[in-house]
Amino acid sequence: MADATTIPGRAATRPGVARTGGQPPRRRRPPAYARRDALTGYLFIAPQLAGIVLFVLVPLALVVWYSFNEWNVLAGTFRFVGTENFEKLLADPKLAPVLSATGVFSAGLVVFNLALALLLAVMLNRRVRGITVFRTIFFSPVVVSLVAWTIVWSFLLQDNGGINGLLQVIGVDGPNWLREGPTAMAAVIVVQVFKNVGLNMVLFLAALQGVPQEVQEAARVDGASDRQLFWRITVPLISPTILLTSIITIVGSLQVYAQIAVLTQGGPGISTTVLVYYLVQQAFDFHHFGYGSTLALLLFAIVLVLTILQWQLRRRWVFYEN
C-alpha cells in the first residue's frame, strides 16, 4: 500500500533518508496499483497501436525499402539498386508535367470546392420551408459510389453527351470535354467538386450555426453591412473550420485516382495525369514497383510539407489560434 502522504504517481522522499546533493535521486518502483493502471492503459491502446504499426509504419518502412530495389514480379527477382530510382525520379521528363497537372488539379479543386461549399452553406443556413430537402440534395453525391458517379459523368461529358445536348438547346456548340487538354482538366475538377462539395458544405453549415447570434447582432447595431458582417465577423469565427476543410481537401485532392482512370486515363497526352495516377501506372501497370515506391515517397513528402505549412500558417489567419 502507498504511504498516505504520498501523491500517487510522484516520487517521494523516504522518511529518515536524507538526499545528498550531487547524487541522482533513487527511482522508486511505482506502486502496484499504478502499474496495474498503466497496464490497463496500454491494453486499451494496444489494438490501435498494433493497427498503426502494422498498417502504417510497416508499409511505410517497406515502401522506403522497395524504393531502393527493383522487383520483377513475373520473374520473381528482387534486386537492390541503391539510389537508382531516386536518380530516375530526378531525370524523369514526365515528372514536371505530372507535378504541374497535380498542382493545377489540387488548386482548382480546393478553390472551387471551398468557395462553393461556403456559398451553399451560407444559402442553406436559413430558416426557410423545405431547407432540409435542399441540404440532402447537395449532400447526396457524397454517399453515391465514386465509380458510378464518375461513369455517369463520363457519358454526360461525351461529345454527343448530355452536357453538349443542353448547350445545343441554347445554341452553343460545346467542346469535346474529355478529349481536349484544358477542358479535360476542368471537367475532372468539376466532377470531383460536385462529388464532395456536400461534405464541406455540412461542415461549414455546422460552423455557421455555431457563430454566436449576439456577436452578429452587436455588429449590426454598430452599423455593419451584410458584406462586413460576413467578412469581418462570420469568416474569422469559422476560420478553424476553413482550416480543417482546406487540409482535408488538399490532402484528398492529392489522392484522386479513380476519377482520372474512368474519365480521361490521364489524357489527352498526359495533361490529366496526376501524381497518384502516375504512381499507380508505374507500379501496377508497368510493374516498376521500385520506382512506384519512390513516387509514393515523393507524394508522402508533398502531403507532409503542405500539411505542416498549413498548420504553421494557421496562426496568421485562424481566429483564436495562439
Added chain:
Amino acid sequence: MRSAKVLTGLGLAAVTALGLAACSGGSAPETPASDIELRMTVWTSNEDHLALFDSIADAYMEDHPEVTGITFDPLPFEDYTTTLTTQVAGGSAPDLAWILENAAPDFVQSGALLPLDDTLSADPDYGFDDLSESATALWHDDSGSLVAYPFSTSPFVMFANDDLLKQAGLPTAAEMQANGDWNWDAVSDAGAAVHSSTGKAGFVIRDFDYTTWDNLASVWMGWGAAPWSEDGATCTFDSPEMVEAFEFLHDAAFAKQSMPGPGTTADFFAGESAFTVTQISRASLLKGDFAWNLLPLPEGPEGEYSMIGQAGIGVLADGADAQAAADFLAFFTNPENSEQLAQYFPPPRESQLNTETLAATNPTLTPEQIEDVVIPGIQTGVVRPSHTDSAEIGQEVRSALDALWVADADIPGTLGDVCTAIDPLLG
C-alpha cells in the same frame, strides 16, 4: 526469387503474414496431395461460360478425388493483367490464368509459366500434335516449350447491319462483296452515307474508343503496316504505310464522318452503326433486332488479310500445386472439352477447325459464314501485335496518338512522335 516472395508477403499482406506466422509457428506444412484446391482467373463473367467451365471441372474432380475444389475467378477485363500481376506480387497468384495476347511476351519470357509439353503429350488421346502451329506460335518460350494453351483463337471480322444499309438506299454487305466493293474505301463511303441519311454511325472499330489503339491493327494491316519491325526492335509507326492507314482513319473520323469521332459512342449490337469490326465471339450479343451479316475484314490497298485475337491458359510455375493444375489443364482442353468450349472460344485444334464442328457449337452463325469467314480467318490470321512491356508501350502510344485525334492533326509528325516515345522501350 526467395527474397521476392518473403518481401511480397511482408509488404502486401503484412498482417496476414504475421498472423499466420504466429499461428503456424513459422513453418509451412506441405500441402497434402489429397486436398488440392485449384483457382483459375478468367475475364469472362458470362454465366453460360462459367457454367460450362464448372461442368468440366466437376467431371474432372469425379475422377480425381485428390482435387477437392476448382474455382473460376472472374476479373474485370479492363484491368485483367494488372489485377493478375498484382495477385502474383501479393503472394496470392492463381494456379492457372487466362493470359491476353498483348501480355503474352511478358509472361512467356519471364519464366513465370510452367512448360506444358510433357503433360499435354503424355496422353496419346490428347492429340498434342493436333494443335495448330500458327495458333501456338506466341506461346513458346525461348527453349521452344509450350507454356500456355491458346484456348481461344478468335478472328476479327466485320458485322454489317443490312437494315441500316437498306434504309440508306445502299446495297447489303453481301451485295457489296459480290460487286467487288468489299474494301475499306467502299465501307467508309457506305458508312458516311448511312451517317448522313440516318444519323446513325458508319463503321465502328469496337473497343478502340480512341484509347485501345492496338485494335486499329485490324485496319492498318490492310495497308501492310505494322507498329514495329518483326524482331520488335524498331518502331515503324512512322512508315509510309502506317501514315496512309492513319490518314484513312482520320479522314473517316473528321472529314467523311463515316466513323464516330473521339468522345462519341455507337454500339453496333444496339443497332447504332452500319458496320463494326470485332471478334466473332461478340455474335452472342446479337438479339435479332435487325438483319445482319458476317464478312471478312475489308480489303486494304495491300489486298486481303485477317487478324486474330488470342488468349492462352497458363499454369503459374511457382504455384503449390502446379503439376496438378497442369493435369487439370490437360483435361480442360482435351478434344472432347475443346469441342464444348468451341461454342464460345474457337479452338486451336486443326481437326476441329471445320464447318461441322463449329456450326454445331455456334448456332448464331450459318455454315456459310463459318466456312467463308471464321475458318479462313483463323487459318490465315496474324495475331494482334504484342511486345514485352506492352502496358508501358501501350500507354506511350496512346498518349502520343492523342495529338492525332483532332481535326487539324499533323499525321506524319504525330506518328513520328509515337516512335520517339516508344523507341527507348523497343529492342
